[in-house]
Amino acid sequence: MDGHEVNPCIDIQDLFKTFVKGRKEVRALANFSLAVPDAQFVCLLGPSGCGKTTVLRILAGLETKSGGMVKVKGREVSRAGSDRGMVFQEFALFPWRTVRKNIEFGLEIRNMPETERRKLSSKYIDLVGLGGFEDAHPKELSGGMKQRVGIARALANEPAVLLMDEPFGSLDAQTRNLMQKELLRIWSATRKTILFVTHSVDEAVFLADRIVVMTARPGKVREDIAVDLPRPRDRTSSDFISVRGRVLAELDEEFEKARAKELSPD
Amino acid sequence: MTNDPLKALNKKLKDNWTQYLLAVISIAVFIAAWHLYAAYLHENDSGYQGYIPYPLDVAEALVDSFRYEDPNLGLTMFDHIAASLERILLGFVIAIVIAVPLGLLMGTFRKADAVGRPIVELIRPIPPLAWIPIFIVVLGMLWGPVAIVALGIFFPVLLNVMFGVRSVEPTLMDAAKTLGANRSQMFLKVVLPFTTPYLMTGVKVGLGIGWMCIVAAEMVGNYGGGVGYFIKDTADVGAFEYMYAGMIVIGLLGILTTGVAGLIEGRLSRWMGMK
Numbered sequence A: 001m002d003g004h005e006v007n008p009c010i011d012i013q014d015l016f017k018t019f020v021k022g023r024k025e026v027r028a029l030a031n032f033s034l035a036v037p038d039a040q041f042v043c044l045l046g047p048s049g050c051g052k053t054t055v056l057r058i059l060a061g062l063e064t065k066s067g068g069m070v071k072v073k074g075r076e077v078s079r080a081g082s083d084r085g086m087v088f089q090e091f092a093l094f095p096w097r098t099v100r101k102n103i104e105f106g107l108e109i110r111n112m113p114e115t116e117r118r119k120l121s122s123k124y125i126d127l128v129g130l131g132g133f134e135d136a137h138p139k140e141l142s143g144g145m146k147q148r149v150g151i152a153r154a155l156a157n158e159p160a161v162l163l164m165d166e167p168f169g170s171l172d173a174q175t176r177n178l179m180q181k182e183l184l185r186i187w188s189a190t191r192k193t194i195l196f197v198t199h200s201v202d203e204a205v206f207l208a209d210r211i212v213v214m215t216a217r218p219g220k221v222r223e224d225i226a227v228d229l230p231r232p233r234d235r236t237s238s239d240f241i242s243v244r245g246r247v248l249a250e251l252d253e254e255f256e257k258a259r260a261k262e263l264s265p266d
Numbered sequence B: 001m002t003n004d005p006l007k008a009l010n011k012k013l014k015d016n017w018t019q020y021l022l023a024v025i026s027i028a029v030f031i032a033a034w035h036l037y038a039a040y041l042h043e044n045d046s047g048y049q050g051y052i053p054y055p056l057d058v059a060e061a062l063v064d065s066f067r068y069e070d071p072n073l074g075l076t077m078f079d080h081i082a083a084s085l086e087r088i089l090l091g092f093v094i095a096i097v098i099a100v101p102l103g104l105l106m107g108t109f110r111k112a113d114a115v116g117r118p119i120v121e122l123i124r125p126i127p128p129l130a131w132i133p134i135f136i137v138v139l140g141m142l143w144g145p146v147a148i149v150a151l152g153i154f155f156p157v158l159l160n161v162m163f164g165v166r167s168v169e170p171t172l173m174d175a176a177k178t179l180g181a182n183r184s185q186m187f188l189k190v191v192l193p194f195t196t197p198y199l200m201t202g203v204k205v206g207l208g209i210g211w212m213c214i215v216a217a218e219m220v221g222n223y224g225g226g227v228g229y230f231i232k233d234t235a236d237v238g239a240f241e242y243m244y245a246g247m248i249v250i251g252l253l254g255i256l257t258t259g260v261a262g263l264i265e266g267r268l269s270r271w272m273g274m275k
């Protein structure tokens, strides 16, 4: 678990990212390194603006890196591709497509024949629990249902990794808890490698095999915490609370640093 | 407030009923006031009574205009409507064929926008009617008026399509990218469907303008009938009840075309799950 596996699924070494906006430069990431083995569930935590989304977007190929090495399944990432699926906080569903057609989007792109497409979309509709909603449009669905579509759509492409950027961030507390359990079920059924960004320490401790806490901007790994609690996890257990306390302390310190930096800009 | 669907439906029906009732009352009051005013002018022999005929006389003229050919061109109102509709339809098709690709192009590429925008901004403020003299001379009796209508419909369609392309949510593009779409697939499967409701809004607005253009164009020349021509022609010979009948036809046709476009727009958006 120390990131020195022989063949990590995600392999990031000394990643740099600087955004240039006119004359202003924003150093979002510096010396960010992370190796994630196959089928591991990793949660990425850090103060706001520390570069979590940037890490995911570079992995997804939606953003270019400024330096360093980013490999997925041994292949250097250069552009977006269906081997990396992304799930967005705003769901990003195509409003004119039904649930089924949303899920089949990536399959259409690959020109998969219709019968095969149907079979695959049906499989993932069942997996995420969307049976009976195949012909509904996104606007008819609740937030939790929408994100089920988002997850199924990403999974239908059968990617090696699932990149999730605060996927439950806009859901109410109850739905969020339910979706966390659902995601764990889906994860154990598919054994995907998951990189999951969240602001909720509670969510991270409930979900992750491993929690990576980032420093304030420019972001790098501050602390790599293994969560060796058996699943299903009990949020009220003393072990859970002690892990949560540890992560929270790390995060608080970085948060204070970020705030201090904000008050005295360099 | 209430979750009872039957109650909600009843309320909706009631709302619709009062709405229709009010509309009928409002029109009835308008016609009654018109009638009283006409009667007042006639009784006082004010000299203006010819300009304000009785509503009933206008209604009769309206019916007659469909039944009999006018003495001037030998055309019934059906023929006039057909002539105007033909011009609108041709103008509409031409406007769409040019405005949609151009709007997509200018909405997608900054360079295309930089090239096209100055010309668009230069021509847009000129009322389409200002082109009548030159268009009639250069393009002739059929395509001249058609070109004027096309010009009127062109800009709202162009601008709405451009706006639609610009409004495509970046996260949708990101999602398509991560699902493996290339640039042309993103255009076909994200930009085009996203822009369709915007196009329909442009069409609705454009058709309204198109009617104004065609009536006005037909009033300044005779290109073989048309409702605008009918209005001008009947006014010239002092047959004002017929003139009003023509105006009513124009109004109804305008409501009909934009109404149909609006209906299609609504249906399409709903069918596409966007409203």
Ligand SMILES: Nc1ncnc2c1ncn2[C@@H]1O[C@H](COP(=O)(O)OP(=O)(O)OP(=O)(O)O)[C@@H](O)[C@H]1O
Residues within 6 Å of the ligand: A019, A020, A021, A026, A027, A028, A046, A047, A048, A049, A050, A051, A052, A053, A054, A055, A217
């Ligand atoms: N396209 C961009 N152009 C310029 N600056 C950017 C861009 N995208 C991100 N940034 C900056 O890079 C830094 C990291 O952004 P990022 O979105 O990765 O942070 P984050 O950790 O995801 O934040 P949050 O927790 O608020 O989601 C921020 O300071 C942000 O302002």
Ligand SMILES: [Mg+2]
Residues within 6 Å of the ligand: A052, A053, A054, A165
């Ligand atoms: Mg973010």
